[in-house]
Structures are given as C-alpha cells and as structure tokens.
Amino acid sequence: MEATETADRTAGGRGRRQGYATGDARRARILNIALQEFGENGYRGTSLARIAERAELTQAGLLHHFRSKQDLLTAVLDLRDRMDGERLDLADHADGAEGALAALVDLVAHNARQPGLVQLFTVLTGEAVTTDHPAHGWAQERYRVLTTSLTTSFRNGVESGEIRPDVDPAVCARQVLAMMDGLQLQWLLEPEDVDMAAVFGDYVRGFLAQIRA
Structure with missing residues (x-):
C-alpha cells in the first residue's frame, strides 16, 4: 500500500x-x-x-x-526586450561617449540579423505616439532610459576631456538615436539597398571625429 x-x-x-x-x-x-x-x-x-x-x-x-x-x-x-540583448545597458559604458557608441554599433549590427524584432519595434513605436495606445508608456520609458543613459555617457566624456566642452550631451544623444531609428526604417523598406550596420558605423566614426576634444 x-x-x-x-x-x-x-x-x-x-x-x-x-x-x-x-x-x-x-x-x-x-x-x-x-x-x-x-x-x-x-x-x-x-x-x-x-x-x-x-x-x-x-x-x-x-x-x-x-x-x-x-x-x-x-x-x-x-x-x-530580452531578445534585444536583455535591453541595451549603456550604464556599462557610462565613462565616456566612445564606449557607449560602440555598444550602439554592436546593437545595430545585431538588429540587422533580427528583421522581425526591428519591424515589431518600428510598427508599434509608430502606433504608440497616441496616448491611448497600450504600448505608449513602454515607448516613452524606452526612449527616456536610452536618452538619459546616452546623455550621461556624453556628459562624462565632456568632463573627462574626451569630448569638446561646447558639445551639448542631450542634443548629441537625441541625434544618435534619431539616426538609429531613421536607418532602421529605411532598412525595413529597402533591405537590399541599405546596409544598416555599415552606414551606422560610418556615421558614428564621423560623429566622434566632429565632437572629440
């Protein structure tokens, strides 16, 4: 029994x-x-x-x-967010702009191999501009975190002498994120004609050359 x-x-x-x-x-x-x-x-x-x-x-x-x-x-x-590298943690590169931008270059190269995720992000972010959309809060928070973290990296670069003192860290952060998002949209529309990772890498190198002290 x-x-x-x-x-x-x-x-x-x-x-x-x-x-x-x-x-x-x-x-x-x-x-x-x-x-x-x-x-x-x-x-x-x-x-x-x-x-x-x-x-x-x-x-x-x-x-x-x-x-x-x-x-x-x-x-x-x-x-x-988990598939997108467990979220991009720019805090790991908060000592300066170069490390943070290198992390973004790696992220763009990763996203170029994940068209479904990029499409999801692009479509839902476009819809989420309306306040009644259920992803509105998610999109706002995502941009807030990314902008704040990247701004901190640029500000630390200014304070360390890596970046010119007349550079506005917040403006730089928004310019870089806008370039990322715009490239993603162009790549989704014409994936055979737009090498998203290569174009963003070239942009970052030129951008750093302009703002370095």
Whole structure:
C-alpha cells in the first residue's frame, strides 16, 4: 500500500512537470506568433483569433495563457526586450561617449540579423505616439532610459576631456538615436539597398571625429 502511494505521488509529480513543460512550450509558441503578427499588422490590426488559429488553439485556449490582447502585447514587448540583448545597458559604458557608441554599433549590427524584432519595434513605436495606445508608456520609458543613459555617457566624456566642452550631451544623444531609428526604417523598406550596420558605423566614426576634444 505504501509503495503504491509513493508510486502514485511520483507519477503525479511527473505529470505536473510534463504539464508545466507543455504549457511553457505553448506559451512560447503563442508569443513568437504574436511577435510576428504585431510586427506585420500593428496592435490594432492584429487579431487574437488569427493568433489562436496559427497556434492551433481556440481563442479561449489562448486567453487561458494571456488574459487579454493587451496582456499579450505586454508579454511580446518583454520578449522583444530580452531578445534585444536583455535591453541595451549603456550604464556599462557610462565613462565616456566612445564606449557607449560602440555598444550602439554592436546593437545595430545585431538588429540587422533580427528583421522581425526591428519591424515589431518600428510598427508599434509608430502606433504608440497616441496616448491611448497600450504600448505608449513602454515607448516613452524606452526612449527616456536610452536618452538619459546616452546623455550621461556624453556628459562624462565632456568632463573627462574626451569630448569638446561646447558639445551639448542631450542634443548629441537625441541625434544618435534619431539616426538609429531613421536607418532602421529605411532598412525595413529597402533591405537590399541599405546596409544598416555599415552606414551606422560610418556615421558614428564621423560623429566622434566632429565632437572629440
């Protein structure tokens, strides 16, 4: 009797683990499909029914994993940030501008191999300019963090003598980010004609040459 109960408990534990693994796999599949759908159609143009169909689930089955379309979007944006290098942490390069810009060059080269993620970012950021969009807060915070971190790197470069004292760190940060975003859009529209990584690398080298002390 005791051995039977132990075997039952073991089998039950194994069944729960298998169930968790199946659930995690299904959730990951939903997220990857949603990433594609949001990237291609935006938030408003994406249908939960379409995502469920592609994931071979009913819509009720999809909502078992994600309570709403907005909940799914939040999870997709979190996934996008993790896949984008666990977020770009410019704080690692806060001692000066050159290290921070080198990190951005690496990020652009990485993004050139991730067209789906870049498309998702571009489409959702464009939509998120309206205050009622569910990604509005995410987009604002992302730009706030990037701008603040890059501004700090330029300011530290000025203070260390790496960068000319008449350079405005905040203006430099916004110029660099604007170049990144503009190149991404051109690359998405004409991927065969725009070498995003090469163009951005050339831009950064020229930019540094202009602002160095």
